[in-house]
Amino acid sequence: MTVEAIRGSSDRSVLVLTSLAGGPKHGYALIKDIEQFAGIELGAGTLYGCLSKLEASGLVEPLPSEGRRHPYRITAAGLVAIEERLSASARIARIGLQRIAAAT
Amino acid sequence: MRPNRWIHAALRAYPQAWRARYESEVLDLALELREERGVGEYHIALGLLFNAPRAWWRQRRTLGHRRMFAGVGLALAGTAATLAALLVPASPAGSSPFRVVSGAMAPTLKLNEVVHVTPLSSSASLASGQIVVFRNPPTLSCGERH
Numbered sequence: 001m002t003v004e005a006i007r008g009s010s011d012r013s014v015l016v017l018t019s020l021a022g023g024p025k026h027g028y029a030l031i032k033d034i035e036q037f038a039g040i041e042l043g044a045g046t047l048y049g050c051l052s053k054l055e056a057s058g059l060v061e062p063l064p065s066e067g068r069r070h071p072y073r074i075t076a077a078g079l080v081a082i083e084e085r086l087s088a089s090a091r092i093a094r095i096g097l098q099r100i101a102a103a104t
Numbered sequence: 105m106r107p108n109r110w111i112h113a114a115l116r117a118y119p120q121a122w123r124a125r126y127e128s129e130v131l132d133l134a135l136e137l138r139e140e141r142g143v144g145e146y147h148i149a150l151g152l153l154f155n156a157p158r159a160w161w162r163q164r165r166t167l168g169h170r171r172m173f174a175g176v177g178l179a180l181a182g183t184a185a186t187l188a189a190l191l192v193p194a195s196p197a198g199s200s201p202f203r204v205v206s207g208a209m210a211p212t213l214k215l216n217e218v219v220h221v222t223p224l225s226s227s228a229s230l231a232s233g234q235i236v237v238f239r240n241p242p243t244l245s246c247g248e249r250h
Contacts, residue, residue: 028140043151044133045114048126049158056162068132098208 014089015040017059017074017082024063024073027051038058054078108134110149117156119163 002054017075019025027047051072054060059078063071075081111134115127130152137143199220207215
């Protein structure tokens with residue numbers, strides 16, 4: 001599984017994978033982390049929509065439940081996918097910022 | 105009132121397989137969101153309802169995508185075949201196929217050969233048993249010239 005699994009998907013998948021790249025998290029911890037680093041508050045429906053898609057793609061996997069909390073972790077394929085996706089985004093951002101700087 | 109009544113109702117909009125896998129987790133998360141942040145039940149239920157169509161769409165793609173693509177492929181092939189049958193004539197326009205039932209015209213027309221006959225007049229009707237006079241095609245190369 002490569003970046004193809006998240007290509008064309010919304011930024012929400014990228015946010016979830018980026019959050020899980022920092023370590024396993026359960027749903028509420030994911031929401032808090034994403035809010036902290038991206039300023040975006042995901043709802044339960046949106047979050048589990050992403051998690052189900054990413055799990056079906058083999059990019060995340062569930063860990064044993066801790067009471068009422070259900071943690072997930074990123075898989076090796078997920079790490080490759082998010083690294084490729086973020087590298088591409090960083091490249092575009094760098095070029096865009098250079099051009100903006102040149103234009104001003 | 106039953107707790108999470110609206111959330112349960114919203115979850116019923118999801119595919120059965122999705123509910124079997126994620127329903128309890130979503131309910132636990134909803135409970136935590138309500139306790140920790142005071143998020144309203146309606147708000148969570150609306151968010152779930154909004155995302156339900158995507159779950160159905162993904163289920164179609166993941167569980168039945170091969171069957172679906174095969175069906176789409178068959179439908180496209182059928183459409184292409186139908187269009188080809190309609191647009192590409194099996195015989196020259198306006199012609200009718202006739203089988204040569206006699207060897208009397210050999211070697212020009214051999215027994216059991218099929219010829220496509222185009223009437224010179226649009227009002228002319230042809231039927232088996234009628235005598236047809238052929239004109240030598242002036243420009244077409246139909247094999248041996250006579």
